[in-house]
Amino acid sequence: QSGTLETNVDVLIIGAGPAGLMAAASLAHLTAVPSSSPLAVRIIDKRSTKIFSGQADGLQCRSLEIFDSLGFADRAWKEANHMIEICMWNPDASGVIQRSDRIPDTIVGLSRFQQIVLHQGRIERFFLDNIQKYSGGAIKVERGILPTSLEIGEERVKVRVRRLTEEQAAPPQVRTGSKSESTDGLFRSNLVGDDYEDQNITHQSDGEEEVINARFVIGCDGARSWTRRALGPEFELQGEATDFIWGVMDIIPITDFPDIRMRCAIHSANDGSLMVIPRENRLVRLYIQLKEVTPDASGRADRSKITPELIFGAAQKILKPYKIDYEYCDWWTAYQIGQRISPSFSHPSNKVFLAGDAVHTHSPKAGQGMNVSMQDSFNLTWKVGLVAKGICHPRILDTYQSERRRVAQDLIEFDHKFSRLFSGRPAKDVMDAEGVSMAEFKEAFLKGNLFASGLSVDYGPSSLVVKSGDPGELGDRSDRSRKLEGVHKITDEAFRAKQALAKGLPVGMRVNSFKVLNQACARPWHFQERLKADGRFRVVLFAGNILDQTQKQRVKAFCDKLSSPSGFLRQATPEGAKVDSVIEVLTIHSAKRTETELLTDFPDILHPFDPRTGWDYNKVFVDDESYHEGFGDAYHNYGVDKERGCVVAVRPDQYVGWIGELEDFDQLQEYFEGILVL
Ligand code: FAD
Structure with missing residues (x-):
């Protein structure tokens, strides 16, 4: 189209959630490494604002180590609530919940940091300040911009984008007339169909257009990733959904439950499970199993039936005989547990990559999504940046897929096991084979803590890692079933x-x-x-x-x-x-x-x-x-x-x-x- 603005960049990041912001921040930090011209980086997001409440909140040890290497772990450490102990609550012989065990939240001596909790909006704020500081203002999140086509050429990837109106870029909210005027996160929940969100805006053709010619594109646009869909059906997420539906509420609780300021895993005898996550500013997050909501024939639950009242009612039942109420709710959402992963994290040309929720989704209770997503793009961006600067061989880009897909697969397996143990009914006794053994649950929690910390990640042999063993394949797709290039033997x-x-x-x-x-x-x-x-x-x-x-x-x-x-x-x-x-x-x-x-x-x-x-x-x-x-x-x-x-x-x-x-x-x-x- 004549008259359309056309620009060149080294790296285009699509999506400014945790994965995209981590990508932008770590690229901004590469300024120490010399190059003939500074890296040109752009980051676009279709939404008009960042996240202000709700969504992810757990920060694991490895993420804090990375934040420290970028210079802002201290901000998160000071502001967050520190997770020190986990209390397990289970029904006793008469079916009444009681505290049965305590374990440390982070394995002692694992890292100089321990798990903390702070909401995603603050973390996004720290990233934005860091990007501004290290890029000298050169990298800014450009909001209200929607990509509409992507074409991979010999040299560059051509991405056509359109500027949205304020109205088009604002996330839709479900108003329920509930106790407090809280925001809901249903628009990002997996209970909403893939096309629901975009259907109003993609078919309108108003708004300024631009063509961005990028050497590399990183798709960090979340679970319903447009970039992933633009790459073709072979990138589609594969996996399964369960029938377990959970609600999430961030409230200031009024309760006589004694461990409300501890992280708790509570299994009730018959009313489902609950997880308590004490948060900053007196908030507490409750993850609540909704036993009364089940998926329909299409496999999806009817989200219009899910209200804060319904979710909270379920929490009150699980916590009985303790009482819980609230006056203030900060945010709420609901989701259906499932584990899905893309067969491929990068296009064979090594010019387009996918990171974060765009390539793996699972339940949020183990506090992994944001952490693993940020760690994906942290793994990728120094490689892309140093290749773009002419410092590193392009072959190192192969290691993004080989290193991070393996981590995501481990995460999916972990979450599969963990979420079933969490959503299952506690076993009445050793003969109750259908129930979940509480000893097994505790064991999974202890093992899970090492995995969840992000510190058990062990990359295989490659051009970047000299060790023996199988370098693995580049992906599951037949055209990618080749070994990594340049592996040191x-x-x-x-x-x-x-x-x-x-x-x-x-x-x-x-x-x-x-x-x-x-x-x-x-x-x-x-x-x-x-x-x-x-x-x-x-x-x-x-x-x-x-x-x-x-x-x-x-x-x-x-x-x-x-x-x-x-x-x-x-x-x-x-x-x-x-x-x-x-x-x-x-x-x-x-x-x-x-x-x-x-x-x-x-x-x-x-x-x-x-x-x-x-x-x-x-x-x-x-x-x-x-x-x-x-x-x-x-x-x-x-x-x-x-x-x-x-x-x-x-x-x-x-x-x-x-x-x-x-x-x-x-x-x-x-x-x-x-x-x-x-
Ligand atoms: P997202 O955060 O989804 O960001 C994607 C971005 O891309 C968004 O800004 C979106 O506006 C933008 N975008 C989408 N489509 C387009 C498009 N077409 N064009 C341009 N931009 C686009 N994780 C944890 O680690 N710890 C937790 O405790 C935790 N708790 C959670 C609790 C809940 C209730 C939920 C729902 C999730 C939780 N998660 C948690 C998961 C975590 O929120 C996600 O895994 C994380 O946000 C993924 O980051 P991301 O950057 O990959 O994707």
Whole structure:
């Protein structure tokens, strides 16, 4: 069409929910990595506003670690309600609910963060502020914009979009005349058919049009993803729905139930189950099983029958003999439990990707959707950004599908089991085979807590992860049943030997955090705090006992190769850029801090000199006692030999990619040659 505005971008993100905002934020953080021109990124959303209440609220440990690497975990940590204990309530022999068990909400010692709860609207706010700060205002969510067609070309993806009116972009609300003027989230519930929401706006042809030519498109447009549908039927979600219907209410409760400020899993004898999630600002979220609402012949429940009164009535029954009421309801919704996943997360061209609810949906009770969705796009965007900048080989884009689809599959399996245990009737005794055993439920909860934390994610072998094992297929579709390109080969035996150098840093998993001290100023740091999400790879040199002369020679020999013009470090650094702009070298040694000197005991490359700013004092750390914050015992916790040390390559998303001896420089060189355009 002549006269239509046409623009070019590097990355177009469709959808500004948690997955899309994470994508935009992590792309904004890539500014530290040099490129000939800044990345052009746009993010569009058909809605006129962000979320203000309701929806997701649980933030898991891994998400908080990621927020910290982006610089805003402290905001969430301060504002949120902290989840410390889970109480299990079950019927006793006479059918009356009683507290039967308590377990810690987060497994002790798993992370420096524990699960917290804060509503999605605040989290979206933190993202928006962060994107503004790190992009210098260049990336802004453009609201009220609807994509209408997508065409994948040789070089670029052509996306046609249309600007909506205020009215078209506002989410529809069901007004029920209930106690308080709360907003409802039914418009995003899976009880609403796929086309319901868009049918009013897609068929109107008014509104300004634009064609956006993007090198990469990331579809983060939720469970009813337009991008997914535009890619074709082979991307459709597959899976099943159950007959279990649940309601959700965010209220300020007035009750005599003693554990209302604890996370509770309550199974009543005959009236269904309830989950209590204590929230910020006196709010409590109730997930309530609606036993009286069942799906019709089409498999879907009639959403017009679901009101806050009906949902709350069910909660009152489950909680009997305790009483509960409310004056203020902040938000409510209902959903039907089901687990669905797309066969493919990326188009074979590796130009269009899908993330978050667009490719996996499940029940919200385990607090996974937002977390896994954000973690999807966090996994993807540094790869897309570094390929767009010409720093990384496009082949690394294959690993998005191979890494994240596996996580989503695990999530679906977990949710399948968990939600059935939750929605089932408690067993009366061991002979009651149809009932749910409460011992099994507790066991699933305990195991589920590790999975739910996001810290059990273990990526398989690929161009980015050097380990033995099966790299897996790129997807389930026949045209994609090829193995990953450029996978580094290593035998099981050789890998076991390398992994033994740092048992506490499993290759393929995220770097855990222990405190170390800055060699130059003695300040304690959680080591993970030094692994910012700025797009840089890191080589972590565990320099061992640097005071031992043999070890000092080993460190020197490693650093000589590192400093060489033909080594990966210099080769990866663009002309005129700082030597740490693509790969940063960080050192942790195990000698006494007070017996070692930064400038004389450590080769220059470990604390590079800049003519304008002098030596870099922020790259060498020591595993030693601090004055005020104890001893992190990092070598012990990472399972590294205090005398000999080792070398670890860490990806920009904090996952361990490679482990070797100080003499294995050539293998490290090979690792980076497989990833970077040197
Ligand atoms: P969404 O949040 O759905 O965002 C998609 C965005 O894309 C929206 O802004 C939408 O307006 C936009 N969009 C849609 N279509 C288009 C289009 N055609 N063009 C442009 N833009 C479009 N998860 C947790 O982790 N923890 C929890 O405790 C939790 N609790 C939940 C409770 C409830 C009641 C519900 C309903 C969900 C809960 N979830 C929870 C799940 C969580 O909300 C989702 O998994 C998460 O929001 C997914 O993020 P997303 O960015 O992929 O998609």
